[in-house]
Amino acid sequence: MILPKTIRKFLAVLRGGVSPVIIFLSIMLGFWFGLVPGWSGLHTVLIIVVLVLNIHTGLFLLSGALAKSLCFAAAPVLYHVGAWIQSYLSFILRLLESVPLIGMTDFNRYSVAGAVVLGPIIGGLAGLLMARSVIGFRRKLLKFEESSDKFKKWYSNRWVRILDRLLIGKRTKDAKSLFTGKTKYIRKAGIALAVLVLAASVIATTVIKDSTIKDYASNKMTRANGAEVNLENLNLSALTGSVSALGIQVTDPQNPQNNQVSIGKVAADASLYNLSLGKLVMEQVEVSNVKFDQKRSTPGSIA
DSSP, X not given: OOOOHHHHHHHHHHHSSOOHHHHHHHHHHHHHHHHSOSOOHHHHHHHHHHHHBTOOHHHHHHHXXXXXXXXXXXXXXHHHHHHXXXXXXXXXXXXXHTSTTGGGSOTTSHHHXXXXXXXXXXXXXXXXXXXXXXXXXXXXXXXXXXXXXXXXXXXXXXXXXXXXXXXXXXXXXXXXXXXXXXXXXBOHHHHHHHHHHHHHHHHHHHHSOHHHHHHHHHHHHHHHHTBXXXXXXXXXXXXXXXXXXXXXXXXXXXXXXXXXXXXXXXXXXXXXXXXXXXXXXXXXXXXXXXXXXXXXXXXXXXX
């Protein structure tokens, strides 16, 4: 009976041509990807890295699935670790925020901050353990093949090789080649796929619903202001960097009945580099219908 596909893939990794370094990277990146909640700029970057590097897809997906299960089960742990990181290791988060695309991750969420740091640590340990296990298995296999003439003669039979391929899958020509074969770290086709992913991300940003962009911007400005910030409409073009906002109301934290300021319209050119960091830095700003200390129709909430 043919072995299940999952088992066959695992055995193929043990005796196939996958480099221990690639095994380590595949598991480490998979855990990092799966442990971080939701979807963020970090996930996009990890996908691009997986496409460009010759990562073992099966190990990456399996590790990601395990880490995603761990993410839900260990949510309280991630929260408390993230709070500690925000207090004592905030420089790590600031460094990550300075990297394009990764900077679009919401590091203010404690669970995200905790997973961003714990992900590569846990994944690295799991990847190192797996890589060492594979090396140990391959050494034993090499020793067995070199010391057993009967095994060599038996495995040289054509029907044995065919049956082995059907039951388990692809393997290297011999155990010695597991240690002498060259490793390809860059996937040429993956570079083209990575470009397509970036292009798709830009297109998705241009067609994303205005309400999604508006809600995200409102939440960010509310946190910065300490009180509710409302936007009637927000349009952002990732291709040109142009941004415009209508009906901005900034609640006064000291007097929630009033707005600190209300602006009818703001139009500007945004820095594409800063947009890739999740920041909105505007140039050539045009502002109209600005009013101060105006009564709100309903009191604003305090953040």
